[in-house]
Amino acid sequence: MNKVDIPAIIVARLPIYLETLELMYKEGIYKTSSRELGDRIGITAAQIRKDLSQFGEFGKQGTGYSIPNLVAELRKILHVDKIWDVALVGTGNLGTAIARYPEFNHRGFRIVMCFDSDPALIGTKVGDITIEDSATMIERIREANIKIAMLTVPGSIAQQVADDLVKAGVTAILNYAPVALNMPPDIIHVQHIDPILQLQQMTYYMD
């Protein structure tokens, strides 16, 4: 099956399966069932079997899944069986917090460049990375062939910076800025991290 034919909602669940399986593995659990995995995630066993069946045969009836095997397969499917270089644009409080997020490396990502336009920040370090001038961003990202960027700039300049990232050859943006980006969907993937969208999913159930 062509990967664009798989519904996005199924694709969105795969990283949750992977995260949960990696956690179980860390806890010393090496085999699991659709039922057990589903109980952890809050989803039915049938849904998990149906989702995974889109990608192949991963478990055996009655014996369940080998966690190391399923982790390896999911990493391949999600293309995180390698490490992706990531550029971080905007090193205010949010960008700094994200640059220090401890989980990236062993889950497929590595922040290799940080950019800001504030002269007070350019040349200083976030972790091991020296903050570079945004004015050099397009050239630097293109040269390094970086395809993924995290956008942690103010909303007022987010669209302009995102347009520059497209020029630099980036094909995936994780947008933390509080604005919806207007991007050509055929050449770039955008995910928007918006706390309000997630808060409202909870207040729906609250009085």
Add this chain to the structure above:
Amino acid sequence: MNKVDIPAIIVARLPIYLETLELMYKEGIYKTSSRELGDRIGITAAQIRKDLSQFGEFGKQGTGYSIPNLVAELRKILHVDKIWDVALVGTGNLGTAIARYPEFNHRGFRIVMCFDSDPALIGTKVGDITIEDSATMIERIREANIKIAMLTVPGSIAQQVADDLVKAGVTAILNYAPVALNMPPDIIHVQHIDPILQLQQMTYYMD
């Protein structure tokens, strides 16, 4: 229809509809169609009609939706036709960035209390709010009858703080800490903001 009978995946789309409609309204657009709304979001018109039909009759065949009406209805359904008080726990870089996020107020939320355990931060301000000692958190949140918390503490203490939030009477946690919380699902809603889950949804489509 009882609200717990509506699939969570539909509930998760409602805030996106609301956000998009509010943006259109800001742009001076007062009427729309399922097709136009769907094109903006990247979803089919049929899906939008099907989702909304779970909650009532909002548009008329041929004339489309009144945006102000649909915004008001979605705000009621999501219970953001009022302002929810929110406690923020952890005022490092990430917490500080979130406290300054400009969008909360007009989308249904207001951060009213901030907590940290760092003596260097207690008594200082984030925006207009004085950071209070985490040791007083359970009592303060309970007294103020706050039901929603944002958790921006290090992963190593996130579970303990979340357990304390449950004791304080909180029923919804937006978890930014890089760990999955183990919480009783019958008494508390949890949403996890994890950049890696969203990055992996994009690398799926990338080579």
